[in-house]
Amino acid sequence: MKEVYDAIIIGSGAGGGTVAYRLTRAGMKVLLLEQGRRYDPLEDFPLGQNNWERWDHFDTQNPDSYVSPPQYLGKRAMGLVSTLHGSPVVQNPRLALNYVRASGLGGTTLRYQAEAHRFPEHAFTMKSLFGIADDWPLSYQELAPYYAQAEQLLGVAGDHRNPFKPAREPFPMPAHPLGCPSQHIAAGAARLGLTLSSNSLAIPTRPYRGRPACIYCRGCGHGCPVGDKGSIDVVMIAPAEATGKLTIKTGARALRIEVNRQGLAEAVIWKGEGGIQRTYGRTIVVAGGAIETPRLLLNSASRSFPHGLANTNGLVGAYLMTHLSVVLVVLFDEPVKSYQGLPIDSRIWDFSSPERVREQGGGFALGVMGSPEGIVSPAMFALTAPGWGRKHKAYMKQYYGAHSSIFGVAEEIPKKENRVRLSETKDTDGVPKAQVSLALRDGDLKLLELMRDRCRELARASGVQEIALYTSIDSMGATHVAGTARMGRDARDSVVNASGQTHDVPNLFIADSSVLVTQGCGDSPSLTITALALKIADHIVAKLKSGNGK
Ligand SMILES: Cc1cc2nc3c(=O)[nH]c(=O)nc-3n(C[C@H](O)[C@H](O)[C@H](O)COP(=O)(O)OP(=O)(O)OC[C@H]3O[C@@H](n4cnc5c(N)ncnc54)[C@H](O)[C@@H]3O)c2cc1C
Numbered sequence: 001m002k003e004v005y006d007a008i009i010i011g012s013g014a015g016g017g018t019v020a021y022r023l024t025r026a027g028m029k030v031l032l033l034e035q036g037r038r039y040d041p042l043e044d045f046p047l048g049q050n051n052w053e054r055w056d057h058f059d060t061q062n063p064d065s066y067v068s069p070p071q072y073l074g075k076r077a078m079g080l081v082s083t084l085h086g087s088p089v090v091q092n093p094r095l096a097l098n099y100v101r102a103s104g105l106g107g108t109t110l111r112y113q114a115e116a117h118r119f120p121e122h123a124f125t126m127k128s129l130f131g132i133a134d135d136w137p138l139s140y141q142e143l144a145p146y147y148a149q150a151e152q153l154l155g156v157a158g159d160h161r162n163p164f165k166p167a168r169e170p171f172p173m174p175a176h177p178l179g180c181p182s183q184h185i186a187a188g189a190a191r192l193g194l195t196l197s198s199n200s201l202a203i204p205t206r207p208y209r210g211r212p213a214c215i216y217c218r219g220c221g222h223g224c225p226v227g228d229k230g231s232i233d234v235v236m237i238a239p240a241e242a243t244g245k246l247t248i249k250t251g252a253r254a255l256r257i258e259v260n261r262q263g264l265a266e267a268v269i270w271k272g273e274g275g276i277q278r279t280y281g282r283t284i285v286v287a288g289g290a291i292e293t294p295r296l297l298l299n300s301a302s303r304s305f306p307h308g309l310a311n312t313n314g315l316v317g318a319y320l321m322t323h324l325s326v327v328l329v330v331l332f333d334e335p336v337k338s339y340q341g342l343p344i345d346s347r348i349w350d351f352s353s354p355e356r357v358r359e360q361g362g363g364f365a366l367g368v369m370g371s372p373e374g375i376v377s378p379a380m381f382a383l384t385a386p387g388w389g390r391k392h393k394a395y396m397k398q399y400y401g402a403h404s405s406i407f408g409v410a411e412e413i414p415k416k417e418n419r420v421r422l423s424e425t426k427d428t429d430g431v432p433k434a435q436v437s438l439a440l441r442d443g444d445l446k447l448l449e450l451m452r453d454r455c456r457e458l459a460r461a462s463g464v465q466e467i468a469l470y471t472s473i474d475s476m477g478a479t480h481v482a483g484t485a486r487m488g489r490d491a492r493d494s495v496v497n498a499s500g501q502t503h504d505v506p507n508l509f510i511a512d513s514s515v516l517v518t519q520g521c522g523d524s525p526s527l528t529i530t531a532l533a534l535k536i537a538d539h540i541v542a543k544l545k546s547g548n549g550k
Pocket of ligand 1: 117
């Protein structure tokens, strides 16, 4: 007798791990396939080890599968290329996409900074309100109860009195205190009539549901060593495992999804320790992230779906979005202990409505990153400090803790031609690689210019000196990728409906960043992915319980 799971979930990140939680808690028998490995915070992210801050535990290198051809942007982009002390350090063109993520149980939340943002109401109706992008098939009000559940599960600390966000109940925990750089920059923001607010973060300010309070070690991006951060392995997968209903296979890569003669998804072909295997499920949920999900669907072409699974309208892979970002590294005239506190403890939301930035598409947010990205300790800073002996020590004393960053982040308006396709070349498993095409348009450049100018204004108003500028023109490291199997009401212009169910295959669901229609307005996406995954999972449970699993 072949074993049949109620659901097979592919990928264990913000989307997949959350679906596993909800399905198993509802009594469903679930198989979770994760190509990465399981990490143990105490063993794998130890703070006590030499050089802990230089470790990169996750597979984050740019695999040659994600190549976006360089884009030549002309003279105009020279105002946006990275600078150090005012001089450009790289040349036009824009470099290839470096898709940053983590492979492992918990997915990219293993290394996220746990910013937990609800998208504003208008982000769901951008087309109707502003003629930008597309409307979602659901409203903010429909998602709000799931946002609230996601915040409870992730343990979000924040201040609910944010005038730029929808009115809401208090967060599960009070906000984290602002670090020194944010306190200084708050004064500069106030001079410009802007409001700097504490960031909402899935990081506990007090012990929460078995998790300790944050110890402010700044290790979020390396894997939280104490297990307080609301990463999906901790908050979703551990309780799902405790139900006894979840079978987890790590090092297990889904290669293909098979459909039967009735056009229903039937089995997953995957490669694990025991070689190639076929496992059957009543429902199949794809949650490999916005690059791997379309790649898997396109690689699952069959006689019934010759152009790829769920791809009758050719939209699997289309509308790829990343975030546009500008980072201004600034120097205070005295050390402000920028190494203390959380990586991103504050945000300025004044520009998050497209009404505030009419000439551009989409809104954006500003924020403060304590120490510049990557510099989390004296050891890291010493690598950038010049000189030897006394000279080196004097530099460290004067400057360690005096640098910080002001950043701007905007959503990239979805464009059909920005997409994931299958490459001609194959990887070592014989699977065609993903080929990414991603080009900036005029509106994107305008947004980058606007964010650069606002960051500089804020730096001036805060009395700090600009040291370097980086923008996504040439440091194209995308941490927020989304949109390649988007949701919609109409089967002609979307891949899934508002319940994550593919229009083409009734028992095939997608529950990750791929389904996003827009990326908010400078918001980070994981809370929305998690809330959507809870909603999608509820729909799957109802379907399975009604006996209508297929
Ligand atoms: C450095 C960094 C910081 C970030 N900070 C924030 C933040 O503060 N706030 C925020 O909201 N977002 C943040 N993000 C983004 C956020 O982490 C992602 O948007 C989110 O995790 C995406 O969720 P997902 O479910 O789509 O995919 P992922 O979380 O990436 O999970 C996908 C999983 O699927 C697995 N997988 C893929 N293909 C297969 C296959 N064929 N078979 C088996 N397994 C497969 C992968 O190994 C992976 O574990 C950050 C990202 C990075 C890189």
